[in-house]
Amino acid sequence: MKKDFYFNKYEDRKPYPAIPDNKYRTLLFQFCGILTVALGISYLNWRWRHSLNPDAVIFSIFLVLAETLSFLSTVMIIINFWSNKDPEKKGPVHYLSEIEDLQGRPDRPVRLDVFIASYNEDVELVRYSIIDAKNLNYPYKDVDIKIYVLDDGRRDGRDPKKENMKIVAEEEGVGYLIREHNEGYKAGNLKNALEHTNGDIFAILDADTRPFPDFLVNTTGYFKNPKMAWVQTPQWFYDTTEPEALSDVLNKKLKIKDSKNLFATGFAAINKFLFGKIKINEDLFGNDPRLFYDVILRKRNFYNAAFCCGAGSIHRREAIMSLAVKDFAHKLKDLKTQMLSNKKNQQEIAKETSALMKKEDIIPFKFHASEDIYTSIMLHADKENRWQSVQHAGVECRMLSTQDLDSWVKQHQRYAEGSLDIAFKDNPILIKGLSLGQRICYFSTIWSYFAPLWILIFLLSPVVFFFSLELPVKAYSFEFFKYFLPFQIINTLTMLLGCWGIETKRGDQYYISSFWFMILSMISVIRGKKVKFNVTPKGKSFAKNTPHILPHMIIIGLTILGIIYNAILVYLNKHPTPSGFAANSFWCIFNIISLSIMIRAAYWKPQEEEGEEEVAAANTQQVTSVFSEPGTPGSPIAESIAK
């Protein structure tokens, strides 16, 4: 008997269709993209050379520097979006010879494994994923599809306080794999699975990832290309918050929803008449990753730079293992070279090498906070094999999203820390073997996590102006707008074309709103702190949300105070630059709307009909996405924010 969860009511939700490719739209995008770059260079040239305010040089330089960094991001996005190249779809694989050169070995039907990585999620939640995995279609009966639960929580009955995952796996008739430690976290868990299984192709699912029946049918065909290392499918979160009528939200806040008081009833009716049709709170946490998967990652197919994001991906065992073996061989070679330079004799070298071989492991997925993107970079950089990857266009599985801000921030903070860690330790710009397009795409992902550097300046600039009355430009004059407006208008048009068919409002808001936790992540990585894998607390605590939004509240407060102060000065005819006040006030409206999204998310509560028990269940599942998918790089937010 399936247990009821909060997400059961979303079972009927249908995934979004992939955006159809259109070559004329692509051409128009390219046309506008070139105009954006030209106008951007012209604007920044004017900004640097002619617009700096000599009375506020440092302030001016900070702002123009922020604009330049942001422009760099825009250029990388244009390169990323440049073209689309969805690979040709092929039918599902039947025999091994279809996916690799057998070199004289006997042919046989291909073997497929499905791994469901789990840690401490509700076992009944995992059961949903198992059942859906068991329902996977495949046209060839002789193809062996094996399903394994990779339980890193060791819930095999040894600890009576824990639920028994092993029993669930046995009840459902699927494999159950555990290990005695958690080394390497998810990457370690997968390594253990690969050591105990023999599938030629394996799919990675998280505990909450539920594949649609044709998941394998639609994806294994890509492996007929012998260089295809992995296929990533979009992660579709089917439990994002539904839109609510503004009148309902207001009535709920004012506690007049079910009041029998005549005044309250009248007020509620007026409220409904005025605001009943305005919908808010749709996907309040900005969890919809469509922009990321359907545009950003999919367009990287053009450069063979689509990277793996963990759940919902399918891999060629040979590719991942060849990388691991190569890494191991490199370690041995390095050791040998080092010992030879230390003039050690052959006997000592042999002894040390043997010791290393015993000590070191062959590690398929990099043991790193962002193991997915890290492993992807290494596979793409493999000059001998030239592995390829694909971002599949259609949604093939569904997942659960974070339902409270604290979990959301912790999850995205890990993504940020993992990606930044790669930037500082193994920057893709410097790694040998990557093509220029791949370098730019990977760097674009990492660069998006540096965004708070310029976002903070954009947020604070109006505040500095309001209280110092010094402009960061000589004047908001005709000269300023003649350079700024054409660039801004064409840039907006370019992004509109690039993201055609996708709602980007939430992404834009979170682009600004995410600045604080990203700054914290940056500081943490710069200080050399190891990325932690703390499991998200299960209880839903709104008190914990406050630290995440305190900086937002301070900035909004200062902005409003500044606007009031300047408005008084204008009223008294004592403002030195009223045009500056007008321009900054307009700028602030955008800032406040963007910052407020996170404040709204912090104080959002699920609808009252959802009981406490369900909320707890909802939070339990978050552990899945936080723990077992720690390294999902280029999270939808971070990437879409780069836009």
Place this chain on the structure above:
Amino acid sequence: MKNYKFILKPLFFIFNLLFATWLVLRIEKIQPSDFGEYKSIFYKGVMPKMVTKADKKYLKELCAEYKAGKIDDSKLEEQLDDFLTHEEDKVKKR
């Protein structure tokens, strides 16, 4: 015709680059007067005249002549007075 289809895309990008260059240069030349009379919503009364590029050029030339010793103090002052008091006629005269 099909044999020459491969040229279309490079031609498109060449046109694109030329258009982008023209647009950038055109924007640089735009003057407020291109849009007619300028009225500020913040300043009441008569707006100070905007200094045009032609004005700047004239003043620069004046300074250069003065530096080179082609005109003396009194001539410079006279010219500047003339410029400031009869701005509109000045441009036409030049």
